[in-house]
Amino acid sequence: xxxxxxxxxxxxxxxxxxxxxxxxxxxxxxxxxxxxxxxxxxxxxxxxxxxxxxxxxxxxxxxxxxxxxxxxxxxxxxxxxxxxxxxxxxxxxxxxxxxxxxxxxxxxxxxxxxxxxxxxxxxxxxxxxxxxxxxxxxxxxxxxxxxxxxxxxxxxxxxxxxxxxxxxxxxxxxxxxxxxxxxxx
Amino acid sequence: xxxxxxxxxxxxxxxxxxxxxxxxxxxxxxxxxxxxxxxxxxxxxxxxxxxxxxxxxxxxxxxxxxxxxxxxxxxxxxxxxxxxxxxxxxxxxxxxxxxxxxxxxxxxxxxxxxxxxxxxxxxxxxxxxxxxxxxxxxxxxxxxxxxxxxxxxxxxxxxxxxxxxxxxxxxxxxxxxxxxxxxxxxxxxxxxxxxxxxxxxxxxxxxxxxxxxxxxxxxxxxxxxxxxxxxxxxxxxxxxxxxxxxxxxxxxxxxxxxxxxxxxxxxxxxxxxxxxxxxxxxxxxxxxxxxxxxxxxxxxxxxxxxxxxxxxxxxxxxxxxxxxxxxxxxxxxxxxxxxxxxxxxxxxxxxxxxxxxxxxxxxxxxxxxxxxxxxxxxxxxxxxxxxxxxxxxxxxxxxxxxxxxxxxxxxxxxxxxxxxxxxxxxxxxxxxxxxxxxxxxxxxxxxxxxxxxxxxxxxxxxxxxxxxxxxxxxxxxxxxxxxxxxxxxxxxxxxxxxxxxxxxxxxxxxxxxxxxxxxxxxxxxxxxxxxxxxxxxxxxxxxxxxxxxxxxxxxxxxxxxxxxxxxxxxxxxxxxxxxxxxxxxxxxxxxxxxxxxxxxxxxxxxxxxxxxxxxxxxxxxxxxxxxxxxxxxxxxxxxxxxxxxxxxxxxxxxxxxxxxxxxxxxx
Numbered sequence: 001x002x003x004x005x006x007x008x009x010x011x012x013x014x015x016x017x018x019x020x021x022x023x024x025x026x027x028x029x030x031x032x033x034x035x036x037x038x039x040x041x042x043x044x045x046x047x048x049x050x051x052x053x054x055x056x057x058x059x060x061x062x063x064x065x066x067x068x069x070x071x072x073x074x075x076x077x078x079x080x081x082x083x084x085x086x087x088x089x090x091x092x093x094x095x096x097x098x099x100x101x102x103x104x105x106x107x108x109x110x111x112x113x114x115x116x117x118x119x120x121x122x123x124x125x126x127x128x129x130x131x132x133x134x135x136x137x138x139x140x141x142x143x144x145x146x147x148x149x150x151x152x153x154x155x156x157x158x159x160x161x162x163x164x165x166x167x168x169x170x171x172x173x174x175x176x177x178x179x180x181x182x183x184x185x
Numbered sequence: 186x187x188x189x190x191x192x193x194x195x196x197x198x199x200x201x202x203x204x205x206x207x208x209x210x211x212x213x214x215x216x217x218x219x220x221x222x223x224x225x226x227x228x229x230x231x232x233x234x235x236x237x238x239x240x241x242x243x244x245x246x247x248x249x250x251x252x253x254x255x256x257x258x259x260x261x262x263x264x265x266x267x268x269x270x271x272x273x274x275x276x277x278x279x280x281x282x283x284x285x286x287x288x289x290x291x292x293x294x295x296x297x298x299x300x301x302x303x304x305x306x307x308x309x310x311x312x313x314x315x316x317x318x319x320x321x322x323x324x325x326x327x328x329x330x331x332x333x334x335x336x337x338x339x340x341x342x343x344x345x346x347x348x349x350x351x352x353x354x355x356x357x358x359x360x361x362x363x364x365x366x367x368x369x370x371x372x373x374x375x376x377x378x379x380x381x382x383x384x385x386x387x388x389x390x391x392x393x394x395x396x397x398x399x400x401x402x403x404x405x406x407x408x409x410x411x412x413x414x415x416x417x418x419x420x421x422x423x424x425x426x427x428x429x430x431x432x433x434x435x436x437x438x439x440x441x442x443x444x445x446x447x448x449x450x451x452x453x454x455x456x457x458x459x460x461x462x463x464x465x466x467x468x469x470x471x472x473x474x475x476x477x478x479x480x481x482x483x484x485x486x487x488x489x490x491x492x493x494x495x496x497x498x499x500x501x502x503x504x505x506x507x508x509x510x511x512x513x514x515x516x517x518x519x520x521x522x523x524x525x526x527x528x529x530x531x532x533x534x535x536x537x538x539x540x541x542x543x544x545x546x547x548x549x550x551x552x553x554x555x556x557x558x559x560x561x562x563x564x565x566x567x568x569x570x571x572x573x574x575x576x577x578x579x580x581x582x583x584x585x586x587x588x589x590x591x592x593x594x595x596x597x598x599x600x601x602x603x604x605x606x607x608x609x610x611x612x613x614x615x616x617x618x619x620x621x622x623x624x625x626x627x628x629x630x631x632x633x634x635x636x637x638x639x640x641x642x643x644x645x646x647x648x649x650x651x652x653x654x655x656x657x658x659x660x661x662x663x664x665x666x667x668x669x670x671x672x673x674x675x676x677x678x679x680x681x682x683x684x685x686x687x688x689x690x691x692x693x694x695x696x697x698x699x700x701x702x703x704x705x706x707x708x709x710x711x712x713x714x715x716x717x718x719x720x721x722x723x724x725x726x727x728x729x730x731x732x733x734x735x736x737x738x739x740x741x742x743x744x745x746x747x748x749x750x751x752x753x754x755x756x757x758x759x760x761x762x763x764x765x766x767x768x769x770x771x772x773x774x775x776x777x778x779x780x781x782x783x784x785x786x787x788x789x790x791x792x793x794x795x796x797x798x799x800x801x802x803x804x805x806x807x808x809x810x811x812x813x814x815x816x817x818x819x820x821x822x823x824x825x826x827x828x829x830x831x832x833x834x835x836x837x838x839x840x841x842x843x844x845x846x847x848x849x850x851x852x
Contacts, residue, residue, distance in 0.1 A: 055729040058718045066719060073578045078491060079435045081580070084428035086776055124580025131569055132577050138565075139558040139587045146557070150550040154543055157463070159534035 065097045068110055072097075073122050081124055196261055199249020200340035206242035206297070207330035209235050213323030217316040229316035233304050236319050239326060240301040247294050250287065250339055254280050259350050262343040263287060269350035271747035271772070272358075279363040280353045285487050286339035288366065292483060293329040295367070295374045300326065303378055303403075311399065314385050321381035328510050336503045352747065355771040355778045361421030369414030369441055373479035375407025376444060379451070380476035383469045384518060387525040393458060393465040400472070401455045402832065408448045409828045415441055416821040427766075427779030427794035429717060429809035431817070434584035436491045439563045440482035443556050447475040450552035457545045460607060462533045466526040467549070473518045478556070480511060490567060537609040544602040551598065555591045559584070589643050593650060596705060599698055600654030603691075604661060622660060626653030637714070644713045651705045658699055662692075685830070693831025700823030703816050710813025711790075717809045721799045727758070731810035733791050734758040740795070740804060747772055750780075753795040753804060757784055766795040766806075790814045 069083035074090040082090040082097075093114070100110045114122045126132030168176070213235035220228035250263070254277045259265040267283040268276075282291045300322040307315040333339070356362065379400045386396050418438065419431035432438060451471045457464050484507045485491055535542060562579040569575050604618055630649035662684070669680045685692045716731040724739035738754040750769040757764065764782030771778065784791040789812045796805035 055727045055734065056720050056722055058720050062719045066717075071582060073580060078437070079433065079578065079580055084426070084430075084433075086427075086779065119576055121576035121578055124578055125582045125586075126566075126577045126579050131573070131575055135562055135565055135577075135579055135583065138561050139554065139591075142554045142557045142561075146550050146554050150546050154535060154538055154546055157532070157535040158538065159536065 061098060061101055064101050065094060068097050068101075068107055069094055071124050072111070072114055073124050075118055075122060079124075195249045195252050196258065196340060199246040199252075200338075202242040202249070203246035203330065203334060203340065206239050206246065207327060207334060209242060210239045210297075210323045210326035210330065213239060214320045214327055217320045220316070232316045232319040232323060233308070235323065236297070236300045236304040239323070240297040243294050243297045246340075247281070247290060250290065251278055251281055254278060257350065259348075260342055260344070260346045261339070262341045263339040265343050265347050265350045267351070267353050269352050269747070269773070272350075272353055273746050276353055276358050276363070279357070282366045282370075283353045283357050286333065286337045286341075288370075288487055289329060289333050289337060289483075290339050291367065292370050292374060293326060293333060295370050296322065296326055296329065296377060299374055299378055303381070311396075314389060314391055314396075317385040317389055318381045321384045322377060325377055325381075325514075328514070332503070332506050332510065336506050352771060352773045355748070355769070355774055356425065358747075358771075359421060359425055361417055361425065365414055365417040365421055367414075368410050368417055370483075372407050372409075372411025372414050372448075373441075373444065373483060375403065375410055376448060376472070376476045376479050378403040378407070379472045380518070383472040384521060387469065387521045390525070393468075394462065397455060397458045397465075397468070400468075401452070401459060404448065404452050404455060404472075405828060405832055408445070408452050409825060409832075411441070411445050411448060412821070412824060412828075415445060416818065420818060423814070424781050424783055425779070427781045427807070429715065429781075429792050429794070429807070429811060431711075431814075434562075434581040436563050437486050439559050439584075440485045440491075443559050443563075444475050444478040444482055446552050446556035446559065447471060447478060450549045450556075451475055453545055453552075454549050457542050461542050463535070463542060464546075465532065466522075469522060469526060471549075473522060477511075477515055477518070478560075480514060484511065485563075539605065539610045539612065539615075541602060541605045541607045541610075544598055544605055548595070548598050548602065551591055551595050555588060555595075558587055558591070562587070589647075592705075593643065593646055596647070596650045596654055596701075599701065600650065600657045603695065603698070604657060618660065618664075619657070622653050622656035625656040626650060629653075640713045644709055647705060647709045651702045651709070654698065654702045658695055658702070662695070689830050689834030693827045693829070693834065696827025696830060697824050698827075700820040700825075700827060702820075703823060704820030707813045707816030707820060710816065711811040714812045715809060717807065719796075719805065719807050721803045722806050723801065723803045728806070728808055730808050731789075733789075733810055735764075735791070735793070735808060737804070737806065739802065743767070745769070748778075751795070753782070753793070753806065755782065755793055755806075757791060760784075764791065764793050766793045768795045768797075785815055787815050788812060 066083050070081045072082050072093065074080050074082045074085040074087055074093065076089050077085045077087055080090075082093045096113075097110055100113065105113070111123070120127050120130070120132060126135050128136055213232040216231035216235065217229040220226055220231075250261075252258075253261045253264045254268050255274070257264070257268065257270050257277075263284060263286050264280075267287070268280045272280065281287045300319060303322070304315065304319055307318065311318075382396050382400050382403070385391060386393065415438075418441065422433070423429075423431035451468065454464050454468055454471060458468050488504060488507055490504075537543070562584060566577050566579050569577060600622070601619070604615060626649040629652040630645045633645040633648055665684050666677070666680045669675060669684055670677070673680070675683065718728060718730050720728055722728060722737040724737055727734055727736045735755045735757055738756060740751050740753045743750040743752050748769045748771040750767045752765050752767045755764050755766075756762070762784050764784050766782035767780035769778045769780060779794050782793040782795075789810055792809040792811055794807045794809075796807055799805045
């Protein structure tokens with residue numbers, strides 16, 4: 001409220017008392033000079049303080065809604081969550097989520113509401129029971145199968161490097177030398 | 186002569202040339218077979234000459250189509266559906282690949298281009314195998330032309346001729362989308378070259394040392410295009426789709442990601458075969474699978490089966506053809522593989538489980554698991570729907586849970602692998618080398634846990650691993666330079682340059698790894714530390730998010746060449762810069778399109794999407810602050826530069842020696 005003083009007086013006066021005579025009242029001049037002094041004061045000491053209202057904040061309902069919406073599939077889109085889709089259906093579904101949050105429903109209840117209507121199809125995370133379980137178990141199974149075959153392959157191919165070769169005896173060295181000489185000749 | 190009639194004739198000329206190209210490709214495919222049975226080896230040369238003719242003819246066909254687009258010749262149905270007179274010229278040309286028919290045409294066009302380049306490239310290096318390679322390619326060309334000309338013909342006419350065309354899908358009217366499909370196709374089709382080589386190797390019992398070095402280049406080129414295509418696609422999705430992300434694990438994206446995963450496994454395991462003469466059969470298997478996944482990707486995206494299994498049945502002929510084509514390619518290639526893969530038993534043994542070749546095997550294990558998981562997650566819902574009518578969705582949350590741990594293991598392998606020598610590692614030495622990077626990695630994890638807001642466990646682990654990898658890259662490089670300076674007494678700059686240029690293949694690869702680390706950091710930053718707000722703003726309102734303040738200045742109406750738009754303006758109060766998200770409505774389209782407004786710096790993107798008017802002069806606005814998104818695109822550029830460096834290196838000298846040595850006893 002104290003920042004009222006820094007607002008241009010014309011506006012506030014007009015707003016409060018629109019009568020014409022009032023514009024010439026000494027009160028106006030008082031406010032006016034206060035405004036000028038205040039502005040100078042402000043510009044000297046608080047030059048970096050911007051003169052605007054508090055920032056807009058997000059409606060908590062909106063965040064709650066988006067948090068649920070990101071796990072629900074827009075039924076007419078290609079694998080898009082309703083939080084990201086421009087489609088009309090997605091907008092309607094978002095509205096339903098909003099209404100249900102306002103009605104005090106929990107996250108599970110809202111998701112169940114959509115599953116009842118659209119089936120598991122509407123869940124971006126496939127369910128862990130029924131046919132969806134395959135998708136969850138498969139990567140682990142694949143990792144086991146491919147990993148074990150990789151390991152078996154490596155073991156199968158594994159041949160420890162040859163033991164260090166013993167040094168030739170002087171006899172053998174002489175023989176090698178002789179053979180080489182013969183070869184050259 | 187009126188321009189219209191000329192244009193009409195050019196389309197028919199193109200159409201005719203496309204048929205001719207198919208016939209010549211048939212000759213190209215048959216030539217070596219006929220030459221073999223008639224014992225007339227010179228006949229095989231027909232497939233080499235044919236490859237040039239096929240490319241020339243396909244090009245005439247393609248230019249005929251482009252001419253039809255440029256002159257807005259709506260007597261061609263494909264043009265009428267995908268273009269209109271108001272479409273800017275740039276997009277008129279790009280509309281060639283805006284729909285199903287034209288995309289397939291681009292595919293086959295790229296295929297003939299690759300075929301011709303292989304024919305030219307191989308005429309000196311591997312002339313005796315060239316006809317067979319080109320014949321394999323020729324059969325693929327025939328297969329695609331069959332689909333194009335008989336079931337989805339872009340040259341089909343429309344009567345009566347409409348006054349104006351429909352429109353190019355507005356999503357595609359964007360520079361990012363113009364280059365995304367050709368890059369992707371250059372990648373997909375690029376894998377047909379290693380495929381043709383592998384088939385030829387199996388058929389003619391070509392010794393693996395002789396063809397592996399050739400395959401490596403082609404695989405790297407294809408991999409580079411595919412990587413570029415995927416990143417361009419992500420970039421496009423990021424600034425076009427308006428939800429602040431770049432990757433959604435959409436089936437269409439997965440379709441391009443699967444060949445990338447196996448292709449990455451391939452470019453690594455090729456090195457093992459090249460250096461250590463191992464994994465011949467596995468490499469052939471990878472080549473065949475990668476190319477099959479490229480085919481699958483094309484068909485998944487192009488057949489419409491993804492949006493609904495039933496879209497497939499709308500045009501049963503096309504669906505049956507695609508299935509038959511895939512089945513033939515798979516059975517023939519894997520059949521030949523099973524029959525012939527054991528033609529070379531002379532593999533070397535592994536000396537130790539702690540060696541580079543062993544780590545490469547683990548790299549392949551992880552990439553294969555990753556690819557198989559994506560394949561399953563993408564196809565299983567389709568199969569389930571088709572077989573039992575049950576519908577489930579496998580979406581982004583699932584893929585994040587499954588894939589991120591796999592990628593973390595891969596980053597670990599990536600950071601340790603290059604330090605481990607071939608054959609056998611010295612454990613002591615490895616331990617001392619890993620000490621500092623390990624400490625840096627652990628310090629990063631601790632710092633993240635202490636200073637940053639709590640996130641999912643993958644965040645600190647990923648950053649720790651990324652910095653571990655980075656530290657390994659730096660210490661390994663500086664060790665090489667230090668050695669060089671001690672040995673040759675060179676100044677620092679010269680030593681750096683000589684080290685990198687002296688072993689381009691290795692350091693090219695290391696630069697690619699560096700790019701991957703940068704991308705990983707970008708993914709963590711933008712994936713886990715994103716801030717978002719969804720607010721209603723009137724002009725003059727200010728919103729605060731992650732230390733950024735934006736003031737909404739209101740909206741103005743704009744008119745583009747073929748759309749009306751509402752443009753919002755928001756000022757970033759700290760820098761005074763402006764972001765201008767748009768909401769466009771293209772003529773003849775129902776859904777409004779978003780163009781996000783992005784203010785991008787190295788460390789963060791402020792990303793604004795205009796949602797909808799929410800009463801009065803208020804607008805619903807989505808504001809995101811995405812840290813480190815630029816790292817992803819920068820990482821992509823680094824990867825490409827590393828790839829160029831790696832490709833600029835000569836083929837391994839030892840490979841050439843064995844070429845001659847091995848060729849001698851064979852004759």
